[in-house]
Amino acid sequence: MSTVAESQVESIVKPGKVSIYQPDQEGLIFPEMPTFKTAAEHRQYLKEHLVAACRAFALQGFDYGFAGHLTVRDPENPGLYWTNPMAVHFAQVKVSNLICADHTGTVVEGEYAINRAGFVLHAAVHEQHPDIVAMCHAHTVYGTAFAALGKPLAPISQDAAAFFEDHVVIGDEAGRVAVEVKGGNKVANAFAGAKAAIHQNHGLLTASRHSIDSAAFWFIALERCCQQQLMIEATGATPKEVAPDRARYSREHVGSDYIGWLHFQTIWNDLIATQPDMLD
Numbered sequence: 217m218s219t220v221a222e223s224q225v226e227s228i229v230k231p232g233k234v235s236i237y238q239p240d241q242e243g244l245i246f247p248e249m250p251t252f253k254t255a256a257e258h259r260q261y262l263k264e265h266l267v268a269a270c271r272a273f274a275l276q277g278f279d280y281g282f283a284g285h286l287t288v289r290d291p292e293n294p295g296l297y298w299t300n301p302m303a304v305h306f307a308q309v310k311v312s313n314l315i316c317a318d319h320t321g322t323v324v325e326g327e328y329a330i331n332r333a334g335f336v337l338h339a340a341v342h343e344q345h346p347d348i349v350a351m352c353h354a355h356t357v358y359g360t361a362f363a364a365l366g367k368p369l370a371p372i373s374q375d376a377a378a379f380f381e382d383h384v385v386i387g388d389e390a391g392r393v394a395v396e397v398k399g400g401n402k403v404a405n406a407f408a409g410a411k412a413a414i415h416q417n418h419g420l421l422t423a424s425r426h427s428i429d430s431a432a433f434w435f436i437a438l439e440r441c442c443q444q445q446l447m448i449e450a451t452g453a454t455p456k457e458v459a460p461d462r463a464r465y466s467r468e469h470v471g472s473d474y475i476g477w478l479h480f481q482t483i484w485n486d487l488i489a490t491q492p493d494m495l496d
């Protein structure tokens with residue numbers, strides 16, 4: 217019996233091409249990444265999608281007071297990052313209250329303060345990895361619970377296989393508020409060649425080399441995978457795992473940044489229809 221839906225992914229082209237899931241469907245509606253004539257246009261797009269990611273986190277119940285932060289690298293000034301304002305609920309984030317900060321956590325645009333303790337983690341990752349354009353972090357119920365185990369996710373489903381050998385567990389400096397640069401550097405090191413991290417006794421982090429859409433979707437997916445593994449382990453039964461070669465195959469085909477972006481477009485379209493004030 218095939219654990220992974222190989223037939224489903226046979227038609228998928230390799231990451232980097234845009235026509236995934238799209239062969240022989242020319243002329244039909246399919247999400248496409250827009251192109252931009254100016255940096256200002258690009259920035260506006262990134263800010264709108266950053267807000268959508270925050271609103272999606274609110275819908276998922278990922279809020280915990282002022283904890284949690286999402287960042288997007290500015291398209292024109294790569295040393296600057298757009299992020300959600302301090303002490304504003306994810307559901308209340310909108311384009312006009314976003315803030316922009318440099319890697320030291322100094323706000324250079326916007327009216328609100330920044331969550332400096334949290335931002336330092338993101339800044340360290342962004343600085344060490346110029347290719348990482350977006351990051352997400354929140355103190356979620358299942359992700360934080362799973363993080364206490366100090367172990368990686370098992371490839372117990374096709375969805376979980378998307379993270380196979382593509383996430384790390386950060387055990388050191390665990391449970392401390394990450395205000396020190398040293399702590400930020402340890403997190404940054406973890407993101408070499410990975411899209412997600414489980415910070416022991418703290419919570420989940422995701423990063424994307426593609427888009428905030430992708431970072432946000434993979435965060436939602438990671439939280440779900442943590443929930444599912446905890447549920448299975450609570451039964452006391454030992455789950456069947458996807459074999460390593462099949463888990464790698466799944467990850468390559470359904471775990472890419474582009475696939476994360478594509479998944480997120482369903483959320484974007486729903487939010488545009490139901491929460492148009494996010495663009496204010």
Ligand SMILES: [Zn+2]
Nearest residue numbers: 283284334419
């Ligand atoms: Zn945190």
